[in-house]
Amino acid sequence: MNEYINKSAAYKVRKYGNNSVVTIPTMIKEKLGIKEGDSLTFVVTESGSITIEKVLPKVDIDKAMKKNLNQYHDPINYLVDL
Numbered sequence: 001m002n003e004y005i006n007k008s009a010a011y012k013v014r015k016y017g018n019n020s021v022v023t024i025p026t027m028i029k030e031k032l033g034i035k036e037g038d039s040l041t042f043v044v045t046e047s048g049s050i051t052i053e054k055v056l057p058k059v060d061i062d063k064a065m066k067k068n069l070n071q072y073h074d075p076i077n078y079l080v081d082l
Contacts, residue, residue, distance in 0.1 A: 028052075 013020050024034070032054050034040065039055035069076065 024052075 009025070011022050011025070013022055015021075029035070032040075032052065034054050041053050041055050043051040043053060045051070
């Protein structure tokens with residue numbers, strides 16, 4: 001994603017409690033596919049540029065397997081018994 005979106009726009013840093021915040025423009029949120037509650041990571045390159053990336057949720061493979069095994073318990077047992 002090497003596109004520049006409105007690179008001349010400036011966004012003011014504000015204080016929120018003990019943190020500093022910057023509003024993420026809607027166009028950027030849409031491009032990243034982020035919504036309230038999502039996690040982001042900030043990657044600083046050797047050249048000093050910063051990339052914002054959406055953190056993909058981790059999948060609990062055991063939970064997913066149990067759900068699928070429970071859902072398909074009878075068909076799986078039928079196939080095993082063939």
